[in-house]
Amino acid sequence: MRPKILMIHGGGTTPDIFRIQARKLDAALSQFFDLRYVTAPIECPAGPGVLPFFAGMDPFLKWMHDQPPDLEDLDTFPALDDMLQVFHTEGPFDGIVAFSQGAKAALHLLRHLERERGGDRAVDFVITVCPTCPFQGIKDPKDGRSPYAKACLELGRVQAESIHVLASGDPYNYESESMIDFFEPSARKVFRIEGGHHMPMDDGFNRKLAAMAARIYNGI
Numbered sequence: 001m002r003p004k005i006l007m008i009h010g011g012g013t014t015p016d017i018f019r020i021q022a023r024k025l026d027a028a029l030s031q032f033f034d035l036r037y038v039t040a041p042i043e044c045p046a047g048p049g050v051l052p053f054f055a056g057m058d059p060f061l062k063w064m065h066d067q068p069p070d071l072e073d074l075d076t077f078p079a080l081d082d083m084l085q086v087f088h089t090e091g092p093f094d095g096i097v098a099f100s101q102g103a104k105a106a107l108h109l110l111r112h113l114e115r116e117r118g119g120d121r122a123v124d125f126v127i128t129v130c131p132t133c134p135f136q137g138i139k140d141p142k143d144g145r146s147p148y149a150k151a152c153l154e155l156g157r158v159q160a161e162s163i164h165v166l167a168s169g170d171p172y173n174y175e176s177e178s179m180i181d182f183f184e185p186s187a188r189k190v191f192r193i194e195g196g197h198h199m200p201m202d203d204g205f206n207r208k209l210a211a212m213a214a215r216i217y218n219g220i
Contacts, residue, residue: 003094003217005029006087006123007037010100010130011062012047015039017054018099021199025097028203028210032217033095038086040105041079047100048171048197063105075108075155083109087122094217096126099199100172103131107182110158121160125216126183127209129165130197133175133182153182161216162188163209167195 007026009018015037019026026035040061047060064077083105087093098106106126113122135148162183166176180190189212193200200206 002034003032004091005033005035005095005097005213006093006106007035008063008096008098008102008106009037009040009061010047010102011040011064011132012044012050012060013054014057014059014061017050017057018102020054022097022099024201024203024206025199025209028206029097029213032210032214035097036086036090036093038083040102041082063101075111075152077105077108079105080108080112084112087113094124095213096123097129098126098131099129100197101132103128103179104134107134107158107179110160111156114156114159119159123160125161125163125213126158127163127165127213128179129199130167130170130172131164131176131179132172133178149178157182157184159184159187163212164188164190165200165209166190166192167197168192169194169196172197 007018007022009015013021018037029035040063042062042065043059044062045060046054046058050060063079087109096106096110106128110122110126114120133149134152164176164180166173170176180188193205
């Protein structure tokens with residue numbers, strides 16, 4: 001059986017849209033892995049850059065509302081139970097690829113799974129692209145050191161090996177810079193590339209990401 005990756009779309013899109021957005025990385029990863037795209041449960045307006053290209057592909061979906069919760073609910077979101085069901089019934093999954101708001105969903109999912117395992121890694125690797133950070137980050141250039149984001153960070157870092165792709169022209173870049181703090185520093189790699197809030201389109205870079213994922217999976 002081939003190893004599997006859970007593919008988590010961003011907010012205001014759908015799995016079908018994400019397949020198109022991630023087509024270059026999908027093609028590279030599919031040489032080594034089977035990919036399972038999951039569906040967010042909450043209908044919402046179209047996300048950044050979705051219209052007009054993906055007009056007619058609604059309903060658009062998101063994973064969470066991003067409203068400050070009670071402090072005891074910092075590490076959960078509406079789709080967590082659904083994602084755990086997919087993980088436990090269709091797994092094991094060896095890796096996760098998550099874009100934008102999907103990276104927040106991946107963060108909460110992985111921390112929950114690692115707690116279930118007594119701190120052991122739940123997947124071999126996670127790749128986040130243009131990730132947005134819980135509660136809009138802890139490095140907002142205006143002031144934005146959200147007490148919710150800081151409290152969420154204090155709940156612990158993801159231990160799985162992680163690869164983060166941050167884009168210099170992304171309007172949410174400050175959130176991406178905050179997001180990497182939620183992953184174990186000794187197990188993470190960060191790529192800062194040119195571009196906006198979208199999946200990488202360079203064939204060579206996508207092949208590089210896929211090769212890195214395959215090496216991590218194979219323990220090389």
